Amino acid sequence: MIDFIQAQKAFQNYISSYDMTIPSIRLKVVHTYKVVECCEYLCQHLHLSKEDTDLAMLIALLHDIGRFEQWMQYQSFADHKTIDHALFSSQLLFGKGLIREFISDSQYDDIIKNAIEQHNRYRIEDGFDERTLLFIHLIRDGDKLDNFRVKEEERIEDLLYVSLEQVNQESISDKIYQQFLHEQLIYAPDRQTHIDMWLSYIAFIFDLYYPCSVQYIQEYHWVERSFDRLSPVNPHVYQQYMTLKQIALDYIQKRSNNVV
Known part of the structure; x- marks a missing residue:
């Protein structure tokens, strides 16, 4: 079972240790919640079940969780110059058990982990089953959709430095x-x-x-x-x-x- 309200509270608790006055940190917080909205939009148009919609929204909530620490360590979001933020997000969640702060049920772990790790890939890796691919495609599309909003609302200086x-x-x-x-x-x-x-x-x-x-x-x-x-x-x-x-x-x- 997925309790998205509880997951949101856990996310707010996690990001509370970061300085929201830093434009890049604030940008990623807003982006996270907007990607959640985009994924919900996609799920509605695809007529997915509540369970699948909640899972897609949870993946969206967590897909960039490593971005905050990435910025604090490197002052950059350029993965090819720093770290792969998707793998880093996955490691934060599953390497240290942080995922249990957001969802107590482990039955979705493989889907969440794979979707997060694939969301920023140039091409999706081979070997995933149809259900896993559903959530990989949802987060990849949802993430890209909100990037257009980000590129309009944020200052060029904060986007391109x-x-x-x-x-x-x-x-x-x-x-x-x-x-x-x-x-x-x-x-x-x-x-x-x-x-x-x-x-x-x-x-x-x-x-x-x-x-x-x-x-x-x-x-x-x-x-x-x-x-x-x-x-x-x-x-x-x-x-x-x-x-x-x-x-x-x-x-x-x-x-x-x-x-x-």
């Missing part, structure tokens, strides 16, 4: 341009500039699994809103940027048209 002016003066790396042009999820270590980083966030749309996730992006115009936050000053880079914007808009429209 440089000024908006500096970002707009940069170029797009050829590898990143080609990956986006071919509707591919961008491999984080390939990014060279801050515009590359921004484009990699928008490219999350190419990895969305559920049609209702695509509809969510279209309904809230997240592609347009994300692209509109930057305006490269170099005419060539600006043209590349606008080309990729159209690629993204066409992709969302195409996916939407294929929804039965």
